[in-house]
Amino acid sequence: MRATLDDLNKQGFAFCPPIYSEAEISDIVKTIEINTKDKANFRRSNNLFAIRRFLLEVPEVYPMVFSPKLKSILAELLGENYFLVKSIYFDKPADSNWYVAYHQDLTISVNQKIETEGFGPWTIKPDNFEVQPPLSILEQIVTLRIHLDDTSAENGALYIIPESHNKCILRPELIDWSNTSEKVCPVEKGGVMLMKPLLLHSSKRTTNLQPRKVIHLEFANAELPNGLEWAER
Template sequence: MIQLATLPVLFPVAPNAPAAAAEQLALNGCATIPQVFSIQEVTQLLQIIDKAEATSHNFRRTQDLFAIRNLLGEIPELQRALFTPKLRQLLDTLFPNTTPCLTKAIYFDKPAQSNWLVAWHQDLMHNVNQRLDFLGFSPWSTKSDNVSVQPPREILESICTLRLHLDDCNATNGALKVVPRSHQCGAIPAANLPAYTLNAITCPVPAGGVMLMKPLTLHASNRSTSARPRRVIHLEFSAAELPSGLHWRERLPIL
């Protein structure tokens, strides 16, 4: 159990400070960096997404949400606009002496009229190409043609999530709440969550900013109370090698 009384308050790091962000990510399981993307770069990303043909089953549009799964597989032209020098510098800092691959990419747009919350959870299940029963890989889930599994803790700890915010995001339009240092506790049983979530903080992120997070970090979001949208590109990276025959379903080398 983490010592709730000793947890630090999480502050955004200074712009263009990937080393400070990496240190804060390792300590707290989360960090924010403003101004990783300029407003012009954000506009370009949104234009590319808006022009995409939404014909695949990976495009999901409802009254409350527009989402694109396997984002770079569906819209390959996003790669050049996403992997800017600043983002590459950040990845070099987060993964020193190794080259990560992209393991998952999602775009989601929570429009102003939507008003749903996301309950407290850790990102334990990850998509892979097939089910192979290796020690430590469990439980498994198969939905339609998607296979996912909870990998061993050392694999989960190797993953880094980058959430690129395309709109200003704060507590009024669903900014993430997190529990600092909860990533140090492994998979937390649902019955134990109340002991952790009392220490939650909210992480506002400006448009063009990036929030870094570990999959084991407890996080959630409240219902929106404003008319502002929240558009986010969610990217996951890892340099971990999975057992032979098993690989990340959306694995994409960084060119």
């Protein structure tokens, strides 16, 4: 696990082998389907089904996601000071032509808008507010992507630019591709990809008619100033 942490800090990403069984994944997916079937407040289209504030919207899935194996990984890699601050469920259907260009994850979710030095711009979401915090907060966030399907370049595996998380905030349109290498990040079903939010990443269209379901979890260890509160802590 030491090597995994070293990769995360140096390259901006790392992988854990599958930690969920076929039965556990099946239970997670069924629980999501049952508890979202008649709810209209989720983002649904032919290209994407997304649930923001996932673990708050579908609390029944929490003990399944936070299995003993996941808790062990979190304890070993992050320690006791980190806590969950954001959860999203992404379901990219088999025939999705949804494409996401290179970007960094630059915002956090908070419960209310309080104008605070170093925080901004702000975006209003249905259930919370999104704001770009100071770089020092973004740098210590760690994202876990739990894959509920085998994921390859053909069905939405992330493309990333290694070590780009060490270059602060970047404008993707200014990437010098003549001096930049990208890497595709396939992940086995039940596996976990860890990444730094400042890592430049993208996702291409599905071409193999295979779905890609991912649970996206963000963890932080920073208290917010001036009365700001993490939306999902």
